[in-house]
Amino acid sequence: MPETAANETVRPLSLNQIQAQLSRCPSLPSLSSINKALQELLGAEQRYSAQISEIIRRDPSLTSRLLRLVNSVYYGLAQPVNSIEEAVFYLGIRQIRQLALVTPIIEDFQRLTRQCRFPWREFWQHCIGVALLTREVLGTVQTPMDESDYVAGLVHDVGKIVMAWSFPEHFAEIHRQAVAGERDLTDIEREVLGVDHAELGALYLERQRLPDLMVQAARYHHQPDKAERYTALVASVQVADLLLRAEGIGCSGNYLPVTREQCQSCAGWHLLFPNPKEAEQAIAQASLQRSLERLPHILEGLV
Known part of the structure; x- marks a missing residue:
């Protein structure tokens, strides 16, 4: 529909109609189960960057976001970071945890x-x-x-x-x-x-x-x-x-x-x-x- 013209066929719906349509909306798996392996590892007392890096490698999308983030202007690094281990070192546990949360959720959102x-x-x-x-x-x-x-x-x-x-x-x-x-x-x-x-x-x-x-x-x-x-x-x-x-x-x-x-x-x-x-x-x-x-x-x- 062109965004310059009003759609005269659009009418408000009742709550029952809205609920019926909601029942057809796909579930978002990422909201109920978010990268459990990484979450468990990040919560452990022994946090080895090599282990974290190995888990990140299994998720190409997370790897891409990780390297893009660490090389962003915010971090102001003189040389680009190309290894996951180095990226984990720069970002730290908290940023990695947030990336693990956001990546699958945003990808689910994008599909909808x-x-x-x-x-x-x-x-x-x-x-x-x-x-x-x-x-x-x-x-x-x-x-x-x-x-x-x-x-x-x-x-x-x-x-x-x-x-x-x-x-x-x-x-x-x-x-x-x-x-x-x-x-x-x-x-x-x-x-x-x-x-x-x-x-x-x-x-x-x-x-x-x-x-x-x-x-x-x-x-x-x-x-x-x-x-x-x-x-x-x-x-x-x-x-x-x-x-x-x-x-x-x-x-x-x-x-x-x-x-x-x-x-x-x-x-x-x-x-x-x-x-x-x-x-x-x-x-x-x-x-x-x-x-x-x-x-x-x-x-x-x-x-």
Whole structure:
């Protein structure tokens, strides 16, 4: 469908119609089983780069992303890195773990979105950027214990991917209206389809019997004050999402402008910093600004 003309045949659907179509949407194996061998090895006390390198070699896509990332401008290496062992040395355990998480998930996502015109590469950058920044935001108030914060940030917009696969005509019409940047995306989605991407993503994740943490992040990342559980995590996803939009990093599909003031006045910010001292807030802002400045280089290496 041309994105310059409205599709008069698109009508909002009932919840029953939406659920029926969701039942046909493929499952994403990567969300429930993510490179277990690598995860177990990275969690072990003895972390030998040779062993990690051997596992990475079994996955050509992960190898490609690994070498592309380590040679990106962010790392500023004088000589290109061509060996996996050297790449593991430079990147460290945390970056390798994140790469192992993101590679199969993004590849699954890409299979679901091939039929829809959309700036998908910039969208993947948005999702990964939110994943990375969610950890940074959450880290200002508590110590992350595992990779759940990263995964929650990565899948927060899964509803848009599901929408593109399940309701391609609605998705195209929503995008056509959204690019004007005059209305919030969720308002357009509810008007055109009958449900927004946050609720659609949560319904999909529930249907796939995925962890409640992921469901909460998808459903409430625009309204973390309504989250029933994992409030700090969901609040961190909202703040990360808004900060990337304000900085123009990647493309979430929501073209309504966001200011830095809005980032610090949103529900998520107030949940994380309910009684902030001016000095503490300034430290958090400075830390997040440094992370935002690094992100474009990291994302160029990943996507």
